[in-house]
Amino acid sequence: MCGIVGYLGERQASPLLLEGLKRLEYRGYDSAGVALFSRDNGGAQFEIRRCKGKLVNLEEKVKNAPLPGKLGLGHTRWATHGSPTDENAHPHWSENVVVVHNGIIENYLELRQQLVEAGHEFTSATDTEVIPHLVEYYFKELGDMEAAFCQAAKRLKGSFAIGMFSTHDGDKIFAAKNRCPLILGLGDGENFLASDIPAILNYTRRVIILEDGDCAIVSKDQVKITDVDGNARKRDCKQITWTAAMAEKGGYRHFMLKEIHEQPEAVMQTLQGRVDQSEPALTLEEVDLDEQLLRRLQRVVIVACGTSWHAALAGKYMLESLARIPVEVDLASEFRYRQPILDNNTLLMAISQSGETADTLAALDEAKANKSPILSICNVVDSSIPRSSNYVFYTHAGPEIGVASTKAFTTQLVVLYLLSLQFAQVRRSLNSKELQRHLDDLIHLPRQMEEQLEREEEV
Numbered sequence: 001m002c003g004i005v006g007y008l009g010e011r012q013a014s015p016l017l018l019e020g021l022k023r024l025e026y027r028g029y030d031s032a033g034v035a036l037f038s039r040d041n042g043g044a045q046f047e048i049r050r051c052k053g054k055l056v057n058l059e060e061k062v063k064n065a066p067l068p069g070k071l072g073l074g075h076t077r078w079a080t081h082g083s084p085t086d087e088n089a090h091p092h093w094s095e096n097v098v099v100v101h102n103g104i105i106e107n108y109l110e111l112r113q114q115l116v117e118a119g120h121e122f123t124s125a126t127d128t129e130v131i132p133h134l135v136e137y138y139f140k141e142l143g144d145m146e147a148a149f150c151q152a153a154k155r156l157k158g159s160f161a162i163g164m165f166s167t168h169d170g171d172k173i174f175a176a177k178n179r180c181p182l183i184l185g186l187g188d189g190e191n192f193l194a195s196d197i198p199a200i201l202n203y204t205r206r207v208i209i210l211e212d213g214d215c216a217i218v219s220k221d222q223v224k225i226t227d228v229d230g231n232a233r234k235r236d237c238k239q240i241t242w243t244a245a246m247a248e249k250g251g252y253r254h255f256m257l258k259e260i261h262e263q264p265e266a267v268m269q270t271l272q273g274r275v276d277q278s279e280p281a282l283t284l285e286e287v288d289l290d291e292q293l294l295r296r297l298q299r300v301v302i303v304a305c306g307t308s309w310h311a312a313l314a315g316k317y318m319l320e321s322l323a324r325i326p327v328e329v330d331l332a333s334e335f336r337y338r339q340p341i342l343d344n345n346t347l348l349m350a351i352s353q354s355g356e357t358a359d360t361l362a363a364l365d366e367a368k369a370n371k372s373p374i375l376s377i378c379n380v381v382d383s384s385i386p387r388s389s390n391y392v393f394y395t396h397a398g399p400e401i402g403v404a405s406t407k408a409f410t411t412q413l414v415v416l417y418l419l420s421l422q423f424a425q426v427r428r429s430l431n432s433k434e435l436q437r438h439l440d441d442l443i444h445l446p447r448q449m450e451e452q453l454e455r456e457e458e459v
């Protein structure tokens with residue numbers, strides 16, 4: 001989720017980038033940054049400002065130390081890998097390559113390992129940082145930036161919208177997309193890159209919507225689109241007639257409607273890196289659930305409020321039927337007043353979209369006092385509830401604006417399903433054939449959701 005903006009042309013880029021980021025504010029963010037390319041007598045160079053927190057922090061930073069340049073990239077981050085800190089904020093860079101990224105690079109650990117062995121040094125905990133290093137690596141091998149960029153894009157597994165520039169081949173922005181939104185805005189003697197139309201609507205209404213597998217090489221008066229093997233792809237330019245308010249909602253009448261349609265993407269992102277599609281097998285190392293604990297547990301108590309409480313009720317069905325473990329579900333607001341029976345063989349599971357629900361936090365204190373291990377399911381990386389838990393399983397739904405929950409709820413169900421399968425695997429309540437069948441079902445879920453949403457009119 002979150003936002004990308006890019007500009008190259010004749011104007012100073014940084015005010016434009018900051019304005020674009022502001023227009024993507026509704027997408028939510030936990031940190032922000034900009035990078036500017038420029039030339040002086042010393043040659044091509046880049047400068048970066050980035051920081052955690054609200055966009056005003058970044059604006060302040062840029063005001064105190066302005067960034068000259070007519071080509072640049074901006075980013076607002078919604079963390080998936082690594083806490084929201086200054087070091088993890090985008091842009092990320094290697095020696096000569098600067099990248100902003102939206103999405104999840106599923107094979108980043110494997111790529112990072114390879115790059116470290118080749119002598120690359122990493123400074124953040126993000127999945128994103130492998131991208132600039134990978135491009136740099138291929139540039140050294142191939143000596144051509146377009147080829148290096150496409151080759152790097154070819155190696156990436158997962159979801160991404162990428163904006164990149166390099167001092168090796170200045171005056172160009174490189175972009176690639178797979179399962180995350182990315183558009184190009186076409187101007188006169190200037191071009192734009194963005195996650196979403198509102199970011200550029202003040203400057204142009206001529207837009208190319210990139211498709212999965214596209215690589216774009218953008219200069220100020222030209223755009224070239226290819227696949228990752230360098231074969232030309234043809235994309236039509238659209239004239240946008242939406243108002244700014246409509247554009248924010250992606251042409252939908254309400255944020256809620258937009259978010260209903262974002263469910264397949266959110267579910268897919270939540271499954272990414274957790275289910276190995278080729279096997280299929282569960283890969284939940286990231287949650288790091290201790291197998292001995294899973295075997296020893298006698299009971300699970302789920303605490304949550306509102307929508308998350310409804311997800312918990314469905315979770316009880318899943319855990320009990322698949323993993324054969326008794327589950328109680330409590331409204332977090334009642335929990336601490338009823339003298340609950342807790343011990344270290346009872347897992348307290350907390351579900352909260354924001355990770356800041358006060359009653360759920362209070363329930364965690366109760367669990368801690370009774371030495372119960374705590375596992376939380378949250379959508380906001382490093383928020384208070386994950387920070388107070390022993391184990392965390394993130395949903396990757398991105399920010400949700402609609403008041404009635406849609407994609408945050410469905411991704412919670414997916415996580416509960418995955419956890420039930422993990423429990424079942426360790427406690428041997430399902431045999432491997434049954435497990436495979438459930439995983440197969442999960443893998444097909446995003447496509448099936450898409451098929452149902454395509455029947456919207458009929459329904």
Ligand code: GLU
Pocket residue numbers: 001002003076077078079080081082088101102103104105126127128
């Ligand atoms: N996975 C990347 C990160 O955690 C990008 C997240 C995003 O889309 O903002 O930094």
